[in-house]
Amino acid sequence: MEQYEIFEHDVLVIGAGGAGLRAAIAAAEAGLTVGLVCKSLLGKAHTVMAEGGIAAALGGVDPQDNWQVHFADTMRGGQFINDWRMAEIHAKEAPERVLELERWGALFDRTPEGKILQRPFGAHTYRRLSHVGDRTGLEMIRTLQDRAIQAGIDVYPEVTTTALLKDGARIAGAFGYRRETGRFILFPAKAVILATGGWGRIWQVTSNSWESTGDGAAMAYEVGADLRDVEMMQVHPTGMVWPPGVRGLLVTEAVRGEGGVLRNSQGERFMLRYDPQKKDLSSRDVVARAINQEVLEGRGSPHGGAFLDVTPLGADRIRQKLPNMYDQYLKLADIDITKVPMEVAPTVHYAMGGLRVEPESGATTVPGLYAAGEVASGLHGANRLGGNSLSDLVVFGKRAGECAATYSRDLPATLQVPRDVVEAEIVRVLAPFERDGNENPFLLHEELQATMQERASIIRTGEGLQKALEKILELKERSRRTRITGSRMYNPGWHMTIDLDCMLTLSEAVVRAAIARRESRGAHYRLDHPNKDPEFGKLNIIARKSRGEMTITTVPVPPMPEELARLFT
Amino acid sequence: MEEAILRVFRGDSNGGEERIYRVPLKPGMVVLDAIHYIQAHYDADLAVRWNCKAARCGSCSAEVNGRPRLMCKTRLDEFRGTDVRVYPLKTFPLIKDLVTDVSWNYQVARQIPPFTHKEPEGKPFIVHQVDVERAQEFHKCIECFLCQNVCHVLRDHEGQSAYFGPRSMVKIASLEMHPKDVLDRTGLLREKGGIAYCNITKCCEDLCPEEIHITDNAIIPLKERVADKYYDPLRALLRSLAPSRRREEST
Ligand code: SF4
Ligand code: SF4
Ligand code: FES
Numbered sequence: 001m002e003q004y005e006i007f008e009h010d011v012l013v014i015g016a017g018g019a020g021l022r023a024a025i026a027a028a029e030a031g032l033t034v035g036l037v038c039k040s041l042l043g044k045a046h047t048v049m050a051e052g053g054i055a056a057a058l059g060g061v062d063p064q065d066n067w068q069v070h071f072a073d074t075m076r077g078g079q080f081i082n083d084w085r086m087a088e089i090h091a092k093e094a095p096e097r098v099l100e101l102e103r104w105g106a107l108f109d110r111t112p113e114g115k116i117l118q119r120p121f122g123a124h125t126y127r128r129l130s131h132v133g134d135r136t137g138l139e140m141i142r143t144l145q146d147r148a149i150q151a152g153i154d155v156y157p158e159v160t161t162t163a164l165l166k167d168g169a170r171i172a173g174a175f176g177y178r179r180e181t182g183r184f185i186l187f188p189a190k191a192v193i194l195a196t197g198g199w200g201r202i203w204q205v206t207s208n209s210w211e212s213t214g215d216g217a218a219m220a221y222e223v224g225a226d227l228r229d230v231e232m233m234q235v236h237p238t239g240m241v242w243p244p245g246v247r248g249l250l251v252t253e254a255v256r257g258e259g260g261v262l263r264n265s266q267g268e269r270f271m272l273r274y275d276p277q278k279k280d281l282s283s284r285d286v287v288a289r290a291i292n293q294e295v296l297e298g299r300g301s302p303h304g305g306a307f308l309d310v311t312p313l314g315a316d317r318i319r320q321k322l323p324n325m326y327d328q329y330l331k332l333a334d335i336d337i338t339k340v341p342m343e344v345a346p347t348v349h350y351a352m353g354g355l356r357v358e359p360e361s362g363a364t365t366v367p368g369l370y371a372a373g374e375v376a377s378g379l380h381g382a383n384r385l386g387g388n389s390l391s392d393l394v395v396f397g398k399r400a401g402e403c404a405a406t407y408s409r410d411l412p413a414t415l416q417v418p419r420d421v422v423e424a425e426i427v428r429v430l431a432p433f434e435r436d437g438n439e440n441p442f443l444l445h446e447e448l449q450a451t452m453q454e455r456a457s458i459i460r461t462g463e464g465l466q467k468a469l470e471k472i473l474e475l476k477e478r479s480r481r482t483r484i485t486g487s488r489m490y491n492p493g494w495h496m497t498i499d500l501d502c503m504l505t506l507s508e509a510v511v512r513a514a515i516a517r518r519e520s521r522g523a524h525y526r527l528d529h530p531n532k533d534p535e536f537g538k539l540n541i542i543a544r545k546s547r548g549e550m551t552i553t554t555v556p557v558p559p560m561p562e563e564l565a566r567l568f569t
Numbered sequence: 570m571e572e573a574i575l576r577v578f579r580g581d582s583n584g585g586e587e588r589i590y591r592v593p594l595k596p597g598m599v600v601l602d603a604i605h606y607i608q609a610h611y612d613a614d615l616a617v618r619w620n621c622k623a624a625r626c627g628s629c630s631a632e633v634n635g636r637p638r639l640m641c642k643t644r645l646d647e648f649r650g651t652d653v654r655v656y657p658l659k660t661f662p663l664i665k666d667l668v669t670d671v672s673w674n675y676q677v678a679r680q681i682p683p684f685t686h687k688e689p690e691g692k693p694f695i696v697h698q699v700d701v702e703r704a705q706e707f708h709k710c711i712e713c714f715l716c717q718n719v720c721h722v723l724r725d726h727e728g729q730s731a732y733f734g735p736r737s738m739v740k741i742a743s744l745e746m747h748p749k750d751v752l753d754r755t756g757l758l759r760e761k762g763g764i765a766y767c768n769i770t771k772c773c774e775d776l777c778p779e780e781i782h783i784t785d786n787a788i789i790p791l792k793e794r795v796a797d798k799y800y801d802p803l804r805a806l807l808r809s810l811a812p813s814r815r816r817e818e819s820t
Pocket of ligand 3 (some may be wrong): 626
């Protein structure tokens with residue numbers, strides 16, 4: 001039988017983006033041994049792609065701002081299917097977390113008085129986003145990475161986890177392999193924190209990096225955790241359109257935050273029509289559908305998008321405030337954004353749905369399993385406000401780390417890792433080398449992306465979703481016949497077979513949930529049910545594995561207490 | 570359809586060979602797109618690191634026609650009419666194909682004392698934009714290690730035990746020039762860090778994808794700090810007073 005290495009920790013964190021790093025730091029500072037597993041090298045996680053800023057009601061530039069306003073903006077943006085308690089905790093704790101980053105070495109842009117500068121962003125009432133030009137995510141990840149290294153965390157870079165292990169009902173660890181050698185590793189741990197991010201790679205046009213394949217959510221689903229509102233996938237209004245190789249690459253909302261405006265091919269500022277109040281800084285779902293509509297009605301840009309113009313800002317300011325955007329367009333699209341407008345179109349960006357967690361602790365429905373960041377759900381509801389994800393990572397990463405640490409410490413029993421499950425997992429993961437078959441995992445992935453793009457993206461219908469579901473089930477069948485050649489050493493084809501399983505699980509959940517939500521709300525738009533339905537406004541959609549099958553149920557959205565509800569009257 | 574011809578190194582620590590692939594060209598295509606095409610259509614086991622495909626994560630470093638570059642930022646139309654040779658970074662031990670073992674860089678990073686300040690608890694920092702900008706330049710580093718790869722000191726294996734390399738100098742500069750940092754890392758720079766080994770050839774600065782002025786803004790000022798501290802104590806004293814003066818003005 002296969003050998004495997006064994007590394008035991010009190011707390012195991014899977015994923016080393018902002019949430020995973022913050023969780024690992026919290027658990028280590030609580031005095032526990034912590035393992036941190038990441039699919040890439042340390043510091044490369046998708047968080048580095050976050051551009052615009054981190055939202056927190058510091059009130060540094062707009063003193064009227066406070067947590068209540070941030071809370072209300074978040075709930076309104078989420079169209080009230082968010083978990084109010086998460087939105088409350090987030091709004092209250094985000095300022096502390098931002099100041100903590102500063103005390104750990106992050107260098108945010110400053111106001112003339114030397115305070116942290118905050119920029120306006122879509123659907124935030126006040127100027128609220130602390131930032132570093134347009135590379136805020138990089139600043140955050142580097143700060144946390146340095147801190148994590150000093151905290152004595154054991155890092156396992158380039159390790160893919162393929163399964164969570166349970167002892168009875170409780171989590172007992174995780175299993176995976178080193179990408180470099182293909183050798184297996186067992187991580188016994190009393191508590192596991194998932195911080196594995198989203199699943200944007202199941203769509204064709206996406207701003208997400210290759211890592212966003214939904215591994216954590218899929219593994220948790222397999223051991224019985226609930227997925228909540230996964231039909232809610234944020235489509236960011238502005239991604240690059242041309243050239244083809246960069247289609248979907250993010251164009252930060254900070255472009256509009258700094259004063260950039262959207263125009264159609266007739267030069268019209270069309271957002272004035274769709275949202276006369278918030279205009280170009282309306283919420284993301286509104287702007288994305290507006291661009292889509294302009295293109296459908298024949299007023300699109302040459303490559304099927306809209307124009308986004310920052311030229312009035314002047315070359316100096318553009319290069320200071322949007323250096324990455326400037327560089328990205330110049331190098332990849334031969335366009336100088338200080339002279340001509342960019343071309344932009346919607347791109348799949350962020351999973352607002354995800355694992356159902358307790359608001360205080362990030363505990364999933366499986367004892368010992370925690371989740372934080374994009375893989376979790378509840379804060380963003382039907383539409384996430386820009387900047388609320390970076391703050392989400394640190395607020396709930398810290399909490400998950402602390403709560404998982406307490407759980408791990410207080411759990412008296414020693415857990416047994418079930419051998420037979422480990423052995424079955426080894427067989428499953430190695431199957432693509434052994435079995436007969438002629439399917440190519442990369443091409444199956446492309447087929448999946450095409451289907452999701454066409455039928456489960458910005459505009460959906462019941463009929464189209466049904467077809468998507470059939471296609472996904474067909475791809476699932478075919479994915480059992482993928483065949484891989486070569487060795488187990490750093491073999492991307494093999495890695496893709498594992499990622500593909502996760503992506504198919506998530507696709508199925510997204511589509512089934514989208515079929516179940518027969519209304520339009522936030523990011524989820526159904527042409528056959530174009531309006532909001534107040535009944536659905538009281539429901540979260542749950543996908544769960546029961547008796548080997550995916551089942552869809554609903555649970556009531558937790559009702560807001562009186563004193564918070566008053567903020568909306 | 571127009572094609573690009575890629576000559577890609579395939580192999581591992583036991584040796585390898587160049588393999589030739591024909592890839593259909595699309596407008597604006599980058600080297601990494603071609604590598605992905607090869608994976609999907611010819612060799613699924615071609616090993617490559619990448620994450621963002623947007624020049625943000627610093628994963629996809631390789632030597633393209635002999636020059637260290639990010640594959641996701643290197644356009645194929647640059648090479649019209651010539652074959653494109655894609656090889657792994659030379660300075661680091663080969664794992665497989667285009668993937669090398671860069672763990673040494675992370676080991677060095679662990680030896681650098683972290684940001685340390687003496688500000689009172691619970692009070693947000695007051696610092697001015699002009700003061701943060703200097704260090705912000707260094708915070709742009711995406712840890713692509715192209716500079717480490719090109720530095721002739723590190724190319725020679727002995728050098729890796731003598732000198733931390735340009736990326737680490739950028740890191741140390743970011744800490745030393747952080748307006749609230751209070752540590753002195755000149756001893757580290759002079760001894761273990763081996764800053765004297767750098768003879769300012771600027772090869773690193775020339776290819777930094779983030780256009781960080783590695784030598785001019787990081788290494789040279791750090792060398793000056795070391796020189797002052799060890800050879801000109803008076804200037805060192807004056808210099809050490811300067812930042813605190815700035816601090817007083819700004820609070
Ligand atoms: S300038 Fe110094 S660090 Fe840069 S490549 Fe030359 S010797 Fe190496
Ligand atoms: S300093 Fe420049 S070349 Fe060196 S690792 Fe950082 S980004 Fe790469
Ligand atoms: S893939 Fe991230 S820098 Fe090239």
